[in-house]
Amino acid sequence: MTQNYSPLLSLENVTMKFGGLTAVNDVCLKVFPHDLVAVIGPNGAGKTTLFNTITGIYTPTTGRVKFSDHDLKNTKSSDITALGIARTFQNIRxxxxxxxxxxxxxxxxxxxxxxxxxxxxxxxxxxxxxxxxxxxxxxxxxxxxxxxxxxxxxxxxxYGQQRKLEMARALATEPKLLLLDEPAAGMNPTETKELTELIHLIRDKFNIAIILIEHDMKLVMEIAEKIFVLDYGNLIAEGSAKEIQSNKRVIEAYLGAEVNL
Amino acid sequence: MGYYHGILLLVGIFITLTLSLNLINGFCGQFSLGHAGFWGAGAYASAVYSVFYALPLPAPVNMLIAIAVGFIAAAICGLIIGIPCLRLRGDYLAIATLGFGEIVRISIMNTEMVGGPRGFINIPHLANIWWVFAVAFVIALFMFNLKRSAFGRAIISIREDEIAAENMGVNLFNSKLFSFTIGAGIAGIAGALFAHTQQFLHPSNFNFMWSVIILVMVILGGQGSVTGSIIGAVILTIVPEALRYAGGTVAEWRMTIFPVLLIILMMAKPEGLFGAHEISFRKRSEG
Known part of the structure; x- marks a missing residue:
């Protein structure tokens, strides 16, 4: 994919530290208008923290989050919503x-x-x-x-309807970028399939960019045009579903590396 | 002033007070334990105006000014408490308001100009029962309409979930400060009415117990319900008096029976009489 227009969201060397713990480490990523991308990674990789830095719940320790032309540093969460970033929550809120x-x-x-x-x-x-x-x-x-x-x-x-309502509510804020935090969590395969169609429909109907965090790999591989992989706060890989599936570091992060004894 | 008239007057004043605390506690979910302090600040400030600084104007105009003075004085107190405390999440507001209530009472006690512990006497009789109920009506209407407007919805969302509310674009601090300041100000209005109907103020009228009673009225009626607040105020003002007439042992034990009734009610309906609902003739479908 070649993109010669400017990114909607760009994270420039974002680091988020909580005391001695580095939850997100020097992450750079760009999301363009109308993109549908996924952020994956093992539990505790810093995915939700990444969302929280984008939506202004946390201010990055170092680095910058830029949305269109706005630097989101010192922008209140409520003002970020007004600018056009909406999100859902992992534990429904x-x-x-x-x-x-x-x-x-x-x-x-x-x-x-x-x-x-x-x-x-x-x-x-x-x-x-x-x-x-x-x-x-x-x-x-x-x-x-x-x-x-x-x-x-x-x-x-x-439960499934609550998840949907949360998405509907996020869309009602009229965003340009929608962040979905584990939208398929706790859904059965039929509901997940329905969700897949719904996410496509939303993207095209509202003409927005979507970033989703998801553990359901079938869903991710099916819909994400680009995948970012986080592990211990580091961005270890980015690329299409195919590239990610064969990436050695990603496999190591999920399954562990071979050790010669 | 007859006995029943006196009770009715208190009912009206407590309706206003309960509605004002309902805005802070019921709508916005902020826990204030010093509402009698705002009530007292408004009462004394308005009385100071009408006793010492009253302009040579017709009585109703002076009463309106007294109400405005009561509102402003209490709202300023609300701002002073609210600006530092509402930035924080948690129970800091409860602790600060608790302290504030006592500060007001003790400051009044030690102010010779307003009579100190002897009480403030000779306050002109500018308001009557019509004033009291007209104000209660206007405040109730204000609350109803606020609840159904975007600002009210924003305030209510803070009670439900602060993080989600902020994510919907609600400015947490501004909305909290707004409801806290206006709630305090309206308690000040109730204070002005109290001063100018009773014509006598005493610091003990505004002690911690009264803050708790107003809070109980809100909770009894149902946090967030305007009609619930009104009914809570009516019940809690009338029942303790009505028990006097139950005769014999009941009358003697009324201050024991009354709390027991409250405990039973809160066990049976912990969300209060109305929850967050209003009395309505429309049918609702609730899943």
Missing amino acids: LFKNLTVLDNIKLAKHTRIHYGFWSGIMRTKRFKAEEKKIEAECIELLKLFGLETKKDFYAKNLA
């Missing part, structure tokens, strides 16, 4: 006691154009805007097959 529809509406927070008093006085503008948002949210729920559940509490959804 829905607003459990709110309805499915309210969960999605909340994600529209940065896209709402009425003032505080407009909401309190329930002006025409407020009503029009809320109506528009609700329509958009329902449209999104339809895509995920959740529109019949819109008045359910998020906590009452089945």
Whole structure:
């Protein structure tokens, strides 16, 4: 793949240290618009930490995260969302006691154009805007097959539906880049297959770039155009599915190296 | 002022107070243990205005100014506590507000200008029961509409999950500070009404026990529910008084029976009477 346009997201020598532990070590990677890439690696390789540095939950110890033309250093997590990065969480973080529809509406927070008093006085503008948002949210729920559940509490959804709702909620923030943290965790093969199609559909329909962390190698190999492999915080390989499968260092990271006794 | 009239007046003031704490505790999920402090700060500040600095204006206008003074004084206190504490996650706010409540009470005790431990007397009778309930109504409407607007949703999301809320683009600190300051300010309004209906203030009116009672009203009604807060305030003001009339032993033991009733209720319905719901005639489908 040759790309002569500028990257959407670029990590420049990002290192994240927690005391003596280096969770992410000197990682450089670039993601371009409309890319669908995967980050894989054994448990504890620093994948989620990498996501957390991108979304501003952690500030990298050294190095830079750049999104389009913005340096994300000292940018609040909430402002990063406004710039156009959305994510899901490995351990689902829905607003459990709110309805499915309210969960999605909340994600529209940065896209709402009425003032505080407009909401309190329930002006025409407020009503029009809320109506528009609700329509958009329902449209999104339809895509995920959740529109019949819109008045359910998020906590009452089945596990697979909760995962979907989290994705729908991330999309509702109108991102340019979507980070999915283990979207297939705990799903059965049928659900995983459905998810594969859904991820493709999302990428094309919303025209966004997607980075996913995943342990389900079948899913990764099937959909990722490019794979980054992390091991103990180091980026040990990057390339297409084929290249990664035959990469010696990757095999070593997962299965261990041969030792001559 | 008759006995029933007095109770009704307190009901109205406690509705406002409970609604204001519900914004902090129920909507935003921040634990404040010094709400009586904000109530007291508002009460004394408004009384200082109407006793010492009242402008030669008609009584209702002066009452409006007193309310504004109460609001501003309490809101400033809220800002002072909120700015350092709300940056932190965890229970720091509870500890700081607990301290704040005591600071207010002890400062008043030692201020000769407002009567110190003898109490603040001769506050003009500017407000009446209509004022009290009109304000309670306006505040309830404010809370209802806030809950259904984007700002309210953002505040509620913080209670549900801070990290996810921030990830949805909600500015945590600003939203928390907003609800804390406005909540404190509204408690100040309740203070202004209290001062100008009772015409007498005493520091012990605003001690820690009252903070707890307001908190219990919020929790009893259901954290996050506007109608729940109203009903919580009504029940907790009326039941202890009603038990006086139960006669004989019950009346004697009312302050023992009342907490037992609360314990039973919280065991049966730990989310409060209404949970986060409102009384509504619309049917909901809940899976």
